[in-house]
Amino acid sequence: MYNGGKIIIGLLIFIGFSTFPFLFTMGKVVPIPELKLDTPEIQKMVDKRCVEPKEYMKTEHMVMLNTWRDAVVRDGARLYKARDGRTYDMSLQNTCMKCHSNKKNFCDQCHNYVAVKPYCWDCHIAPQEGT
């Protein structure tokens, strides 16, 4: 090979980049996020259900919060009518966080796992937690 040294260095860099996730993980087990739904407020509920069904909340909660924010801040509309007819106060701190008061064991679990940094708490006051 001509200029073998330089080419091999280049190839090693290439292999390093393309296998970076493997080298970074080195086969270690990564714990999957565990959501805790055992806050006092949830335990008090007879019918344990969120604003919308779980599957919907799982993928669409950020869209819902964004829509709520726009509705409240821009239009002053505070009443959310869920698809099953119940109504909720559109409020992150007073509605969502009332039940899910365990931000560290609920919101942060998945967000940290997939490195999402929602800017909710740029304006809102995050709940005080001991742990």
Next chain:
Amino acid sequence: MGILFSFAVVVAIVLLVFAGVSGAGLNYLFAVIIPYIALLIFIVGMVYRVVNWGRSAVPFKVPTTGGQQTSLPWIAANKLDNPSTSYGVIGRMLLEVLLFRSLFRNTKAELHSGSRLIYGSEKLLWLAALAFHYCFLVILIRHLRFFVVPVPAPIEFLEFMDSFFQVGAPLVYITNFLIIIALLYLLYRRIGMPQIKYISLPSDYFPLFLILAIAISGILMRYFDKVDVVGVKQIAMGLVSFRPTIPDGIGVIFYIHFALVCTLFAYFPFSKLVHMGGVFLSPTRNLANNNRMIRHVNPWDYPIKSRSYEDYENEFRDKMKKAGIPVEKE
């Protein structure tokens, strides 16, 4: 023909994955087996191609590059376009790899008012190519957030910058728009411009359609037909830690997106996309124009069998003398 064929292949891949996952339940094949094979083909294939290039000899240096070469001290030399030193070559390579210098210098020829041939600069291609490549790089690095735990700060920072305008939820990425616009322009070149269309082959259209399909499926997955991101990361982490797991309930759009990416990886070493490695081995870019200072020896020069007149005379001196032919040495 090439356009339709390439488009049909991409559509066929999408349909195949759709049928395979939602019909036949081949999740393990598409989320574990094929990704490993694709990555292996990508790495081994690229190394093979580069080593193959490295083994081909460069018989002579290529001085036909743009710019005045280094000659007399009172003639200004173009040190970057026609370098004579290693530092100059590094500079030229950086310009080439990071800023696509030769594409920037690209020209187009057009006929105006019948028969007037006009040459002009062709900066849109350069701009679209630059936008596309950088978007692709940012998107690729950004995707590492699915493949590592904990996610290193530079990757998080890149994602933060990409979603800087904080539009919507999930946040809209700037590269989402740019890469689609750039790809559509690159596709338009090959479909809308007759000269370019004439020289375009299926291997030109296929990567464009494939990457377009990857981008569109990714955008659909993020903003419209959302999937369980935690489940997706579990698949990714399972792959990189060699403990494959497939959580239930991940939308088929993920499998389509992932399979298209695997197709791109596996296709890479066989396609024109190897210019990723090839750009570093371009003889017109990586050789210093120092022919007048350092002799470049063709590596495949073999020892030439030659015979001097002296040898000849030594052998035939007696005969030559007898025949009366004059000799140099008595």
